[in-house]
Amino acid sequence: MSEIFVYEFRKLIQCVIGGMENESNSTIGVRIFDKSTGEWMIPVVLGIKPGPSKGHSAVLIDEDRILVVKGDSASDACFWFLEVNTAFVREQKKRLGTETVAWSRGVIGEAEKLIVISGPSGVGKGTLISKLTEEFPSMFGFSVSHTTRAPRTNEQNGVHYHFTERSVMEKDIEDGKFLEFTSVHGNLYGTSVEAVEVVVDKGKRCILDIAVQGARSIRASSLEAIFIFIRPPSFEELEKRLRARGTETEEQIQKRLGNARTELDQANSPGLFDHILVNDDLETCYENLKKLLGLNEDGKTTTRKSQLFDVPLKHSILKIDQKILIKCGTAEGQNSFRKMFILDLSSMRGGAPGRTSGLKVYSVDPSTNGVNVLKTLLLLVFMCLYCYICFANYW
Numbered sequence: 001m002s003e004i005f006v007y008e009f010r011k012l013i014q015c016v017i018g019g020m021e022n023e024s025n026s027t028i029g030v031r032i033f034d035k036s037t038g039e040w041m042i043p044v045v046l047g048i049k050p051g052p053s054k055g056h057s058a059v060l061i062d063e064d065r066i067l068v069v070k071g072d073s074a075s076d077a078c079f080w081f082l083e084v085n086t087a088f089v090r091e092q093k094k095r096l097g098t099e100t101v102a103w104s105r106g107v108i109g110e111a112e113k114l115i116v117i118s119g120p121s122g123v124g125k126g127t128l129i130s131k132l133t134e135e136f137p138s139m140f141g142f143s144v145s146h147t148t149r150a151p152r153t154n155e156q157n158g159v160h161y162h163f164t165e166r167s168v169m170e171k172d173i174e175d176g177k178f179l180e181f182t183s184v185h186g187n188l189y190g191t192s193v194e195a196v197e198v199v200v201d202k203g204k205r206c207i208l209d210i211a212v213q214g215a216r217s218i219r220a221s222s223l224e225a226i227f228i229f230i231r232p233p234s235f236e237e238l239e240k241r242l243r244a245r246g247t248e249t250e251e252q253i254q255k256r257l258g259n260a261r262t263e264l265d266q267a268n269s270p271g272l273f274d275h276i277l278v279n280d281d282l283e284t285c286y287e288n289l290k291k292l293l294g295l296n297e298d299g300k301t302t303t304r305k306s307q308l309f310d311v312p313l314k315h316s317i318l319k320i321d322q323k324i325l326i327k328c329g330t331a332e333g334q335n336s337f338r339k340m341f342i343l344d345l346s347s348m349r350g351g352a353p354g355r356t357s358g359l360k361v362y363s364v365d366p367s368t369n370g371v372n373v374l375k376t377l378l379l380l381v382f383m384c385l386y387c388y389i390c391f392a393n394y395w
């Protein structure tokens with residue numbers, strides 16, 4: 001390992017992070033030293049890790065997490081939080097029975113909320129989502145779930161679902177690879193951390209088509225999402241659509257209709273869904289969906305992108321209260337600090353298993369700072385002179 005950073009948590013463990021050498025690039029490795037047993041451990045590392053880099057810096061943020069700044073990266077990929085003792089990590093540690101840490105990527109400004117769509121089988125969720133991703137391919141992306149059910153004739157692996165063996169999916173759930181999972185209609189369904197990251201990394205808003213139980217899990221997590229429930233105009237119409245689709249056996253249809261009654265009851269659970277849409281006429285429902293997602297007439301959302309800047313390979317960081325001073329360049333000679341940024345963490349939110357959003361960045365121009373110091377000094381000299389003249393005249 002090179003560039004090693006050591007931090008102590010709860011006076012019990014030391015977390016050591018550093019670059020694991022791999023030719024010119026290195027990936028960030030994590031080790032835990034248990035002070036009570038005197039043993040080193042390789043923890044379970046959850047979440048998507050920062051990619052390889054030529055260098056990084058780190059600083060302890062609080063008793064729960066470490067901030068890692070990746071050098072030679074743009075602002076949307078340079079801030080990473082290694083959570084060592086957050087509520088999420090403690091919960092996962094208890095579940096797995098071993099030392100656990102989790103990565104969460106930092107987002108400047110507001111992270112785009114996930115869009116969670118639930119509703120009974122056959123109500124038209126998939127149809128509405130396809131319309132949205134086809135009309136706005138660069139704006140929305142579909143989270144491809146894992147399932148243990150068999151593919152339908154028109155379904156492609158990796159496009160509609162990741163079709164998986166139950167034993168493999170159970171192991172992946174055990175390893176903390178899923179944001180949520182549910183047993184639905186006799187099969188396992190789940191959203192992996194990666195399925196959401198793949199969409200978000202393309203700069204798109206991620207849409208999840210998941211059962212009500214899955215929506216509950218997301219609601220209970222630190223992930224920020226907008227929750228939409230789709231209702232049929234009547235139970236008879238739902239049954240008609242499910243039969244007309246012709247993808248299920250009679251036994252499966254009965255099972256899905258039975259579950260539909262429970263899901264329709266749960267739609268009104270207080271605080272679960274933000275919006276309920278009735279899918280009677282498809283076009284009307286689609287227009288209403290677009291409206292509540294903030295899509296203007298011209299198809300543009302009102303959300304704005306955060307500004308971009310680069311953190312160079314050579315930089316240093318310093319924590320002052322809730323602010324991190326990032327000095328770009330080195331202190332010596334020609335490459336003296338050319339640029340400084342303040343990373344403000346006072347409004348940060350979220351964290352693993354999602355992203356840490358609400359970060360603010362201000363640029364500080366060192367040359368302007370010099371001018372400001374000079375101005376202040378001149379003002380002080382003038383004030384002293386003025387006082388001296390006043391006193392001289394008075395006496």
Ligand SMILES: Nc1ncnc2c1ncn2[C@@H]1O[C@H](COP(=O)(O)OP(=O)(O)OP(=O)(O)O)[C@@H](O)[C@H]1O
Nearest residue numbers: 120121122123124125126127241245279280281282
């Ligand atoms: N408003 C509508 N009016 C009539 N038919 C519709 C409407 N919306 C969708 N459908 C049809 O209903 C059937 C079920 O739709 P879809 O497969 O999108 O449902 P779903 O909610 O995604 O179901 P599942 O949860 O089982 O995946 C499809 O054949 C679709 O073409």
Ligand SMILES: Nc1nc2c(ncn2[C@@H]2O[C@H](COP(=O)(O)O)[C@@H](O)[C@H]2O)c(=O)[nH]1
Nearest residue numbers: 121145181182184189190191209210211214
């Ligand atoms: N909790 C989750 N539920 C999911 C997920 N992916 C799909 N689903 C729900 O399953 C049913 C049945 O789907 P089908 O494709 O077999 O008709 C449907 O209500 C989906 O919303 C998931 O990742 N997690």
